[in-house]
Amino acid sequence: MGGSIAGLFAARVLSDRARKVVIVEPDDISAQAQSRSGVPQDQQVHTLLPAGRRWIERWLPGVSQEAQDRGASLVGPDKQFVGYDDIRQAPDGVDHQFLAVGRPLLETLVRDRVTALPHVSVLRAQATGLRYGDGAVTGVRFAEAATDDQGTRTEGVLAADFVVDAMGRSSKLSHWLGQDGYDQPRLERLAVPVNYATALFERPAKFPELEVATVLQLFTPQYPSGGVSVAAATAIEGQQWLVMLMGYGDNRPGRTIDEFRAKCATLPPNFSEITSGDVTRDVVTYHQAETRRRHFTEAGRLPARLVSMGDAVASFNPVYGQGMSSAALHASCLASYLDSSADLDEAATEFLRLQQVVVDAAWAVSAGGDAARIDAENGTEVPEEMRQQRRAMEQITGAALIDAEVSGAFNKVSYMLRHPSTLFDPALLAKAAAAAEGATAT
Secondary structure, three states: OOOOHHHHHHHHHHHOOOOOEEEEEOOOOOOOOOOOOOOOOOOOOOEEOHHHHHHHHHHOOOHHHHHHHOOOEEEOHHHEEEEEOOEEOOOOOOOOOEEEOOHHHHHHHHHHHHHOOOOEEEEEEEEEEEEEEOOEEEEEEEEEOOOOOOOOOOEEEEEOOOEEEOOOOOOOHHHHHHHOOOOOOEEEEEEEEEEEEEEEEEOOOOHHHOOOOEEEEEOOOOOOOOOOOEEEEEEEOOOEEEEEEEEEOOOOOOOOHHHHHHHHOOOOHHHHHHOOOOEEEEEEEEEEEEEEEEEHHHOOOOOEOEEEOHHHOEEOOHHHOOHHHHHHHHHHHHHHHHOOOOOOOOOOHHHHHHHHHHHHHHHHHHHHHHHHHHHHHHOOOOOHHHHHHHHHHHHHHHHOOOOHHHHHHHHHHHOOOOOHHHHHOHHHHHHHHHHHHHHHHO
16 A cells, blocks of 8 residues: 555565565556655655665665666765764765665656566555454455546455555554554654755756765754755756755745755855756745654554555654665565564564664654754753763764764664664763864864
C-alpha cells in the first residue's frame, strides 16, 4: 500500500520471495521525473546518504550510475562541504559518497526498475481498509481512481498473503487497526515547526569543474543568519543547483526569489555565488509542524502478515536526510524477517524488533537534535541526565570540526552507518572533551 520510495523498496524485497507483488498507489506514477501530490516534500533537497545508497545498489545494481547518466552527481569527500557557522568540519579520510539528485528523478529510476520486474504490477487505487481471517490480514480493500466524468470509483478487495503499509506519514493503518478490534499503535509527536524554501538555479560549471558539489551549513542561534538554521545546496541533474533554506518556528526563509537571495547574502559566500545564476524554478515552500513515530512494538495485539515501513512508522525533520535511507534500512529488516524462520501466521514481532533499532537510531539523531535546539532557544529546563547527554553531543559536534577521528565517528552516525550509541564510547567522549578544551585554550 503506497508506491513511493518505501513502497518501492518493499516491492523489490518481496519480488524475490513472492509469486506476485501488487503496488496499490492512488497517484499517477507513469510520468517521468515529475513531482507528485502524494509527496509534498519532493521538491525540497534530497540526498541519498551512504547507508541508503549501499542498500539501493544491493537491490538495484547500477541505479547510481543511471542517475549520473541523467545528470545527477556522485559526490565524494573532495567535493563535500559541511560547515557549522563559519567553520568547516574536519575531513575524516573516508570515501563516503552521496548521490545528489532530485527526488522525482530518483523515484522514477527506482520505480522503473521495480515495476519492470515480471511479477510486479501497479494498481492505481486508494487503499481504504483491510480484510482479515484467522487473525491475519487476507486482503486490501481499495477504491480505484475515477474512470469517468462522473468521478465513479470502482471498489474492490485485493486478496493478499502479506501486506506492507507504505502510505506515508498520513497512513490510516493505525485507525483501521483500532476500528477492526486490534491494538492501535501509540503515536508520539514532537512539535518541531520547520519551514523550508527551495529554489533551482542554473549551474554553468559542469561537475568536474566544481570545487564543491554539496554544501550543508548549520547555524547556531547566535550566528547572524537572519533566522536560517540550515542551508543546503546540491549539484543535481539539468545543470542546476538545488538550494534549500530552513528556519524553525516563525522564521520563514522567503517566498520570492528576491527574499531568498537576500537571505543567502547573510550566509557564507558559497550561497551568494550558487544563487547568482538564472532561476530555473521559483521558490517552493514546505511546512512541517511536527515529527512523529508510531510505536508498533508496544501494541500487544496486531494481525499477522502485516508490517509498516517508511514514514508510515516514523517521519523526521527532512533536513537530516534520513527518510529515503530509513526506508531502505526498513526494507533490509523486511528481507531479514522473511528469510528467517519466523512464523508468518503470528504478528511480525521479529520484524518490529529489527525495525525499532533503525527507528530509534534515526529518532535519536533528528528528534533529539531538534528538541535540544528548541529547548535551548526557549530556555527550557531539562532533566540533568538529558542535559549531560546534550552537553556531550555538543562536545562531539565541536570536536568533529577539528579532529578527524571524532569527525569520522560523527559522520558514520549521521550517514546511518553506525548506531548513535557509538558516540558515547568513553574513549571517544574523552577525546572530544580534550579537543574542545584545546580549542578553548587556543
